Amino acid sequence: MSDKTYIGYARVSTLEQNEARQIKSFDDFPEKIKKVFIDKVSGKDTNRPELKKMLDYVREGDVVVVSDFSRLARSTRDMLQIVQELTDKGVGLISIKEAVDTNSGAMGKFFLTIFAALAELERETILQRQREGIAIAKQQGKYKGRKPIPYDEVKVRAECKKWRSGEQTAVATMKKLDIKKNRFYNIVKELGV
Structure with a gap:
């Protein structure tokens, strides 16, 4: 066992998703994870509350561990x-899935850059497939988009009458x-008011 402090970070994209797989990977990690920070938000940017807490929490000599x-x-x-x-801050990073440790020198950092680029490519590929799927569904008449939010037509007409007359x-x-x-x-436009 080393004297380093290991800190876990997990993230799932939605509240409905479960981080159990990631937590299990921490349980199987050969070192004891002292604390785990879990975000339940998209990873599209770094504006995540638990990520910020984790970055504030870690100290020199600590190692952040992620499942991937x-x-x-x-x-x-x-x-x-x-x-x-x-x-x-003098903090290392380990990815369990990719078996990359930034503490291992230049090679660790090199592989980190490669895997980060692959993760970005994967996200862009998923988004592109989603756009293509929606386009095909629209062509087939199976995708109508979101259902419009209902509104009170009588109230809209009454308020628009005030607007058109210059009252508001x-x-x-x-x-x-x-x-x-x-x-x-x-x-x-739809109501012609």
């Missing part, structure tokens, strides 16, 4: 930014109806 690099960051830029912040501004009308600008003008 995609849990830490989804873009090469974000990954390298996080790694730089850890490095500046369009912004005030939108606020009263609690409708965003684009939606408001689409409803106005």
